[in-house]
Amino acid sequence: MALAIVTDEMWKKVVKFNRDIAEEFLEQQQHLSPQTLKQYRSGLRQFFWFIKERCANRELHKLKPKDALLFQNYLINAGLSSSAIKFKRSAVSSLCGYMELYYDDEYPRFKNIYTRAIPAVPLNKIHKKEPLTPDELIKLSDELERRGEHQKLAYIWFTYMTGCRRAEAIQLRKEVVTYAKARDKKDNQKDYYVTHEIRAKGRGKEGKVRVFQFDDKAMYYLRRWIEVRGEDDCEAVFVYKRKGKVEPLSLTAFNDWCTDTFTEIVGRRVHPHLFRSSRATNLVVYEGKSLESAGALLGHNSTETTKIYVVKDDSDDIDDVFN
Structure with missing residues (x-):
């Protein structure tokens, strides 16, 4: 209910x-x-x-x-x-x-109704954290390609490559498809693109403002989605059309995509935050990148935070104990 x-x-x-x-x-x-x-x-x-x-x-x-x-x-x-x-x-x-x-002067007898006598909320069953493997991502991408789901393809590859959250992805402006690759202080071209400033998770009203990095693959799907979408006045990348109007998607739309489409294709539960954990895990486990590198991409201030996102099979470490 x-x-x-x-x-x-x-x-x-x-x-x-x-x-x-x-x-x-x-x-x-x-x-x-x-x-x-x-x-x-x-x-x-x-x-x-x-x-x-x-x-x-x-x-x-x-x-x-x-x-x-x-x-x-x-x-x-x-x-x-x-x-x-x-x-x-x-x-x-x-x-x-x-x-x-x-309001102590007006209602001196009033006390917080949530006292210690109110029992703690029982914990729900916690789902096992299972990041998407590279093969599962390809399976998901190929099926969305077959269905012609261009916006969802743009979403999964941008979200996965940047490791961004729902509230960050929804701020992406379509101007990014016109961007050239980033350059360093010596004007040497990088191998990735950088977004405009986006308000990321953080304390306070302004939060933590940062940019996100993504690769050619994500850019390809973003550009193709904007091309297929055609001309309109909405600045957001991720949108829905209603009665002839194009408006930014709500956060819950990403949940619906995961529940109704991605889960069915992959064959197990998929949710928006899983792409962030999958990116961190795949960088470290499959691509051999350091925790520092993964943490920098995800915007972490400490590798201790990054460790929470990386899911590793520890069997090799256990084997070393007995070798």
């Missing part, structure tokens, strides 16, 4: 106090990235819609820990992942902390 998206019309039915305190709180969270802020807004709206439907639309300062437990159990029964539930719990708890701090 998926949670309902709380529309503006639904939101108007939530008691005014809860709407006002949620919006006031969100206005004070401008240090968060736009994507995190969007998730906070969605989480709080879903919480207060639940309160409206199940808890008589009571105002936040009248809620108790049992209401928090009811909401958490509702999320569990809805089939949300443990990480998604923890995020929504964190959003509500942060709002409660805000109210405790700034």
Whole structure:
């Protein structure tokens, strides 16, 4: 069971106090990235819609820990992942902390409804991390080629070669297909292309702004997709067409591609972040590159982070113990 998206019309039915305190709180969270802020807004709206439907639309300062437990159990029964539930719990708890701090004079008896008495969210089954092998990537690419899925081909090769995340890929502008290969300080040509600046994952509203490197193969598929797509006014590379309009894809579209198409072709679960782990693993395991090189491509500050992404078969290391 998926949670309902709380529309503006639904939101108007939530008691005014809860709407006002949620919006006031969100206005004070401008240090968060736009994507995190969007998730906070969605989480709080879903919480207060639940309160409206199940808890008589009571105002936040009248809620108790049992209401928090009811909401958490509702999320569990809805089939949300443990990480998604923890995020929504964190959003509500942060709002409660805000109210405790700034509305103490008006509601001195109010306390955060997420107390230690609320049990921790049980962990979901964790899927085994299995990066895509070079052969699986070729299998996926060949089948998409056969189906004429040009945009999906551009996505998998750009995402794989750069090791970028969904929120980074969605920022790619089609101007990149006009770029020449990068050059060093002595004007010598490199063997790769460099994107425009993209906001990558990082703390704060601005995050970590960086460029991404990709090869001839990714550029070939990007250029072919833009050529097939034709002329339009949308600057984004990855788009959808609706009623004659071309608009940037949503992040969930990449999940849908992985679930509905890539998983079926490969024969096992594929998700957007798997391309990042696959790139790191294949660079180190199959191509013999160093952790430092893989980490530089992925934008890591430490090889300790890169190690998390690299999945190795340790059987050879064990064999060495007994040789």
